[in-house]
Amino acid sequence: MEKGASYYSVFLNLEGRLCVVVGGGEVAERKVEVLLSSGAKVRVIAPQITWQIEKWADEGRIELFKRPYRWGDLSEAWLCVAATDDPEVQKEVFSEAEERRIFCNVVDKPELCSFIVPSVVRRGRLQLAISTSGASPAAARRIRERLEDEFGPEWEVYLELMARWRKEILSRDLPEEKRREIFTRLAMAPIPEWIRNGDWHYIRAIAEREGLFVEDFFKE
Numbered sequence: 469m470e471k472g473a474s475y476y477s478v479f480l481n482l483e484g485r486l487c488v489v490v491g492g493g494e495v496a497e498r499k500v501e502v503l504l505s506s507g508a509k510v511r512v513i514a515p516q517i518t519w520q521i522e523k524w525a526d527e528g529r530i531e532l533f534k535r536p537y538r539w540g541d542l543s544e545a546w547l548c549v550a551a552t553d554d555p556e557v558q559k560e561v562f563s564e565a566e567e568r569r570i571f572c573n574v575v576d577k578p579e580l581c582s583f584i585v586p587s588v589v590r591r592g593r594l595q596l597a598i599s600t601s602g603a604s605p606a607a608a609r610r611i612r613e614r615l616e617d618e619f620g621p622e623w624e625v626y627l628e629l630m631a632r633w634r635k636e637i638l639s640r641d642l643p644e645e646k647r648r649e650i651f652t653r654l655a656m657a658p659i660p661e662w663i664r665n666g667d668w669h670y671i672r673a674i675a676e677r678e679g680l681f682v683e684d685f686f687k688e
């Protein structure tokens with residue numbers, strides 16, 4: 469059985485960092501969209517582009533070089549994506565990336581990728597990233613759809629609440645063990661379910677028990 473790479477999962481902070489996408493078709497567009505939502509500075513290099521990529525360029529959200537890729541285009545990049553329909557160009561982009569030690573996603577060749585992109589469920593600060601290590605992108609999508617049903621929008625609210633409580637608890641002068649006990653108690657409570665059902669009184673009760681504040685969080 470073909471084994472493939474054993475990938476290392478990370479969450480990159482791309483805020484303000486240049487990411488170069490070579491190619492401007494449907495797949496490039498999908499990759500650009502995710503890069504933009506991660507705060508990356510995006511440069512697209514392609515002679516033909518989708519209307520959406522054109523629109524992002526017109527709005528100044530991305531930089532667009534409307535021409536074929538040439539060696540040197542990756543010089544300032546932190547990360548790149550090769551999303552053309554030309555296998556030769558894909559190889560050239562990958563070899564420039566390797567030479568410059570820039571991570572490169574070659575969308576039609578998992579063997580050439582130095583990183584691959586997961587399927588993601590996003591709920592505010594929660595991200596569930598799913599990968600099949602390239603075995604089946606369609607299966608990754610299916611798993612995402614199942615997780616989307618299980619982890620609804622209430623998880624965004626829940627994590628805002630937990631982040632706020634965590635900050636408050638950390639500001640108390642408590643021994644680490646005590647703190648951990650509180651975090652565990654809060655994490656074990658079915659708070660997302662209560663949020664979903666609008667059971668604010670349960671949430672208020674658990675907060676009060678821990679001496680936490682919720683009044684201005686839920687505007688009923």
Ligand SMILES: C[C@@]1(CC(=O)O)C2=NC(=C\c3[nH]c(c(CCC(=O)O)c3CC(=O)O)Cc3[nH]c(c(CC(=O)O)c3CCC(=O)O)/C=C3\N/C(=C\2)[C@@H](CCC(=O)O)[C@]3(C)CC(=O)O)/[C@H]1CCC(=O)O
Pocket residue numbers: 498499502573574575576577578581583584585586587588598599600601602603604605606607608609612
């Ligand atoms: C997760 C997601 C993120 C994203 O693209 O940003 C993603 N592909 C998605 C969807 C998707 N891609 C394809 C289909 C059609 C069905 C099918 O072929 O299965 C569907 C399903 C659909 O569109 O419904 C076709 C396809 N994809 C790749 C190849 C080449 C090959 O495998 O050889 C071909 C054949 C091309 C052809 O022959 O024409 C390769 C890759 N696609 C990956 C990621 C990486 C591995 C991810 C993993 O498995 O862990 C990897 C290795 C490289 C990379 O792109 O990073 C996104 C899910 C979005 C969502 O959640 O809905």
Ligand SMILES: NC(=O)c1ccc[n+]([C@@H]2O[C@H](COP(=O)([O-])OP(=O)(O)OC[C@H]3O[C@@H](n4cnc5c(N)ncnc54)[C@H](O)[C@@H]3O)[C@@H](O)[C@H]2O)c1
Pocket residue numbers: 490491492493494495496513514515516517518535536537551552553554557575576605
């Ligand atoms: N990874 C994935 O999720 C996934 C999904 C579907 C398809 N694919 C594969 O990804 C590839 C791209 O798919 P698509 O539908 O976006 O293709 P497409 O035909 O819509 O777009 C190809 C793009 O490549 C550009 N291009 C061609 N030569 C170039 C060059 N020398 N320099 C710069 N840009 C150049 C074109 O201008 C065009 O914008 C295909 O090989 C496809 O099989 C990958």
